[in-house]
Amino acid sequence: MTREMMWTGFLATLLIAVTLGTAALREPTRQAEALIRLREEAVAEGTDLFAENCAVCHGAAGEGLGATPALNNEGVRAMDYETLFRTIERGRYNTAMAAYGVNEGGIFTDAQIDSLIAVIQFGDWQTVSARVAELGLTPPEAVAVEISEETLASVQSLPDGEALANGLSLYAENCAACHGGNGEGTALAPALNAAELRERLSDGDIQRTIEQGVPGTLMAAWGAALDGQEIADLTLLIRRWDELAAAGVEIPVVEAPPIDMSPEAVAEGERLYSILCARCHGAEGYGTRMAPALNSQTFLTQTSDAAIQQIITLGVTGTAMPAWGGRLTEADIAALTAYLRSWEPTAPAIVDPSTSGQGGGLPAGAGPPWRRQ
Numbered sequence: 001m002t003r004e005m006m007w008t009g010f011l012a013t014l015l016i017a018v019t020l021g022t023a024a025l026r027e028p029t030r031q032a033e034a035l036i037r038l039r040e041e042a043v044a045e046g047t048d049l050f051a052e053n054c055a056v057c058h059g060a061a062g063e064g065l066g067a068t069p070a071l072n073n074e075g076v077r078a079m080d081y082e083t084l085f086r087t088i089e090r091g092r093y094n095t096a097m098a099a100y101g102v103n104e105g106g107i108f109t110d111a112q113i114d115s116l117i118a119v120i121q122f123g124d125w126q127t128v129s130a131r132v133a134e135l136g137l138t139p140p141e142a143v144a145v146e147i148s149e150e151t152l153a154s155v156q157s158l159p160d161g162e163a164l165a166n167g168l169s170l171y172a173e174n175c176a177a178c179h180g181g182n183g184e185g186t187a188l189a190p191a192l193n194a195a196e197l198r199e200r201l202s203d204g205d206i207q208r209t210i211e212q213g214v215p216g217t218l219m220a221a222w223g224a225a226l227d228g229q230e231i232a233d234l235t236l237l238i239r240r241w242d243e244l245a246a247a248g249v250e251i252p253v254v255e256a257p258p259i260d261m262s263p264e265a266v267a268e269g270e271r272l273y274s275i276l277c278a279r280c281h282g283a284e285g286y287g288t289r290m291a292p293a294l295n296s297q298t299f300l301t302q303t304s305d306a307a308i309q310q311i312i313t314l315g316v317t318g319t320a321m322p323a324w325g326g327r328l329t330e331a332d333i334a335a336l337t338a339y340l341r342s343w344e345p346t347a348p349a350i351v352d353p354s355t356s357g358q359g360g361g362l363p364a365g366a367g368p369p370w371r372r373q
């Protein structure tokens with residue numbers, strides 16, 4: 001072996017060692033890059049799953065809608081992985097949060113649940129909201145009532161006025177659509193301003209109803225969306241509603257924008273109805289044993305477009321009436337509402353024999369449960 005050959009051999013060995021060494025140094029970064037790529041893929045997959053399944057209740061940007069809590073905050077982001085996994089896999093018992101894991105009769109594999117968790121922990125909610133909009137799945141705006149500065153000021157001047165005014169703002173935003181602008185009740189929900197209610201329910205009862213809801217009715221549990229103080233302020237408002245009336249406080253009811261009743265919209269609604277709703281509510285809405293008649297004078301005159309849209313979107317928890325919001329667009333739900341509304345001029349006044357004389361002529365088995373006999 002010549003000196004040159006030895007030298008070349010040494011150099012080659014050195015070169016290999018150096019190359020390997022640098023590769024070893026670079027390895028952690030490569031792994032980190034691979035992890036980031038995997039995470040990005042998971043976030044992208046999870047974003048679509050979120051848009052199609054969760055945005056309807058949790059909001060397009062995870063901001064929370066109505067009684068459904070927000071997911072876009074530090075508290076949820078910082079929840080441990082196990083808790084998040086269990087919540088999505090098994091749902092929360094007795095709430096609208098259903099079990100999504102295949103093991104629990106749901107639709108998602110473990111990997112899909114992981115993708116959803118990736119969105120919650122690492123996703124960018126602005127991107128999510130843009131994707132939800134792109135898919136046409138932005139949920140309809142909740143119907144809220146505006147209260148003027150004047151009204152708020154007059155409430156603030158009452159004893160303990162700050163808490164009362166806060167309760168009123170929360171009420172206008174979250175409750176008025178069902179319970180009426182002045183707590184007078186609507187076809188969807190009972191009055192909250194009645195002396196009878198104040199006598200029947202203690203503060204604790206009212207608080208518990210708001211926090212836990214009434215399962216099987218449109219009254220959702222608000223405990224996850226409102227904190228203890230907010231629920232206390234709402235309770236105070238309900239307790240002292242007669243003082244508002246005495247002080248002349250009246251909240252205007254803001255009507256939702258009218259829905260499109262064009263022949264095209266009604267025809268589209270009819271098409272969707274025959275595919276999705278007729279099997280339960282019957283051909284032309286005459287009802288079946290599965291579900292109440294919708295083609296009824298009483299139901300249609302007593303239920304506003306906004307209320308019908310809300311029922312179709314959110315379903316009725318604890319009954320066979322599904323929430324359609326995740327599967328239908330806002331335009332679909334408006335078209336269905338237009339189709340139902342188109343029956344009104346000719347709708348029969350259906351009287352259920354079992355309730356006639358006491359039920360005020362509600363259609364068979366129809367109307368919210370608290371109105372049934």
Ligand code: HEC
Nearest residue numbers: 053054057068069076087088092095096097100116224323
């Ligand atoms: C029909 C409405 C609805 C849908 C759809 C829905 N959720 Fe929920 N979700 C809720 C409600 C209500 C709660 C609060 C439950 C409670 O009171 O603990 C909740 C709670 C949660 C929580 C716990 C939040 C916390 O602060 O403890 C997570 C996480 C969650 N949902 C994720 C999801 C994901 C992911 C999806 C889609 C796969 C989804 N949800 C779909 C209604 C819904």
Ligand code: HEC
Nearest residue numbers: 174175178188189206209210214217218219234368369370
């Ligand atoms: C989607 C419609 C809807 C919304 C929104 C809603 N409620 Fe209700 N609420 C109902 C219905 C329906 C009932 C009757 C439940 C039953 O059958 O017992 C009810 C019952 C109640 C009761 C018990 C009344 C009684 O006579 O026993 C209270 C209190 C109440 N709601 C407060 C609230 C408050 C406060 C809010 C807002 C944070 C709210 N509700 C939002 C539908 C709604």
Ligand code: HEC
Nearest residue numbers: 276277280290291292311312316319320321336366367368
């Ligand atoms: C699997 C059966 C089923 C299907 C499918 C179904 N519904 Fe329902 N729906 C029900 C039941 C049951 C109720 C009564 C819930 C209750 O007890 O308050 C109901 C209630 C309603 C109500 C409120 C009626 C009232 O008197 O308060 C409306 C509006 C409604 N459904 C519309 C629809 C529309 C629109 C579709 C199709 C997109 C649809 N439903 C599909 C079972 C169903």
